[in-house]
Amino acid sequence: RKPRVKQLFKVPQHLPACVDLQKSCDTFLDFEGRSNRKHARLLQNFSSMDSVTICTHLQFDPKDFGFSAIFSYSTPSYLNEFQLRANLTRGKHVQLALLVHGVHGPYLKAFDHDDLWHSVCVSWSHNEGRWALHTDGVLIAKGEGLNATDSFGPGGLFIIGQEQDTYGGSFKADESFSGSITELHIWNRVLNSSEIAIMEKKCSPPSLGLFLCLHCYVEKQSHRDHSKAFFDCILELQAKI
Template sequence: MLGSVFGLVEAGFTALQGFAPVTIETPRHTYEYVATALDWWQADRYCEQHFAQLLFEPQDSEQGSFSKLLQSHHIRGTVWIKERDSVLHKTKRRRGHTVPVLVFRDKTDTKYVKVLSDFPALPAVTACAHLQWDTSTQEIATIFSYAVPACMNEFQLRGFVDEEGFVRFALIVHGHHSPYLPVFRADGQWHHFCVTWQQENGTWAIYADGKRRASASGLCPVGPSAPQAIFGQGTFIIGQDQDSLGGHLQGKGVLQWEHH
């Protein structure tokens, strides 16, 4: 039987392309429903790749509230779940694997990563990463930048270390800038984060280490045509700002961090 993914979103680096997932927030968890037909194994693998997990089978006392939660978001498709008993009784194996790491140590306009993808228009997007911030500088750095011909700052995330030792992030969409808000401590440790944005009301949020750190709406142009989706056919660069579409990178916007 084919079904859909309903997982607990945590982290990973991805841009959701071609469809708009439904994000459901509760006081305890954040869920994501993706209306793409997958078998159970594909759904479970999808969640692992997004640092998430399939929903556990609800207890009898939870069935009613869970059904209401799905109905309130007009979700009537098949939802894959995991059995609690199979997880509790399963012997956990220690998995060892090599994780590739992007290292941006020096300030230069030649060290960056370009994502080779044909981006469609994005009415909703989630971008996530594991990140180890360089604590030796307080300059503003660009974590990623997505530029289109009409706007160099179409979708961008910037950060810096404040005087109190916190890494602050600011999200930019359509050239509109959110405030810099504290996300995690600049302690030299690995942290994982996600930033989300939706076309409807320009709603955005920043998550770090499993917790929502900031959220608001209105991050979009004002006027009769607003809000608009993030434009497609752009250039996505990791580690630097873009002065022009896909080129003319600037050393002052270089990120000093380690990413995996």
Template sequence: ESNLLLSLPEGYGRVNMTFPAMPAVSVCVRVQWDPQWYQVSTMYSYAAAVFTNEFQLRGQLDGTGRILLALIVHGQHRPYKAFFPNDGAWHHLCVTWRKTDGHWAIYVDGVRGDMGSGSDTPRDIHGDGILILGQDQDSFGGNFTEPFVGNITDLNVWDTALEQRQFRTLNGCSSLTQDAIFTWSIDNMTRHPVVEYDEYENIMVLHL
């Protein structure tokens, strides 16, 4: 197992896989937000060649010591509502979306923090995109902005809309019988610009 050290604002991790077109998608990740970081941050961003803001999870600090979360799908920015405390602890964040009715939801530590439906463009998430951890892509695979500062691990992606009971299972560190199209592995990531290994951890550290 390995520890991944990245330096921002240039640092990021890129998932090395070819994504299919997805009529539904679910993404889970564990994050440890740096309590000293006060800027809008991008946990991950998925961009396609024809549309850069396809799918993205963002966070920002509010005035009461909470990290508010917002989901972007097809360029449509959902409200900052779901949250976790800015306590320096690890938190499990999951999002899901499906084309059929535009349903989307954000789960924090196994509990649904926000949801909605019906206000989406009825099309698939474009395939052959680029999934970047820790940066917003203002162009396809580049022009990075709004970096995340902290630790990231356990990123998993499914091409289906998971349900609340499944997110509770994942929050408890159990695996799902339904196979993910991407499962967390440092070997399946391109790291930039610096990588250091630690035999005890399997996390990605992003910091200034």
């Protein structure tokens, strides 16, 4: 069955090189302006993981500044389980930071704050709390000591575009994401730099350990209408605009 709709919210004017609307069923999340409502939730059952890699393509609103949560994962027992955060300062590069089980990593210079698409991969391992940040296929930084005592908790909620101040809610506009997201993939292992560089060049995510991708059955919700778009893929996603 061919997809009837190929985007959620709207298709951005410019797309990542990896995306071809004529050949894929990619879902685009376009968060236009900060809001305490706009978000997308992955309807996926997460198990406990000792390692994880999350990659996506991002396009930041060039007129937006401040701190924001690109995505957040919370469990019933721990709110700040896993987050990717951004710091946008006028005249400076986009800075990104990883937060794992309440332990906040450093903000690192990632790429220009422009109107272009950039790929981002963050990885973490329970083994000595090792973490790494890649942007546009290149290793930016890596380190240790980012929560070496706990695994990636099971049974949580993965929210795109918002930080969760309570489990699955209490969103704040001044911490929300403004921009576009697509090509979100999650692996239950650490991808090495060679794999990420090849993925950047060939636009083909490694299959080993890949258990989630943002190609999905979508339920779009608003206060005025309810509509559904069907995709040929296995993931479910729920969005509120």
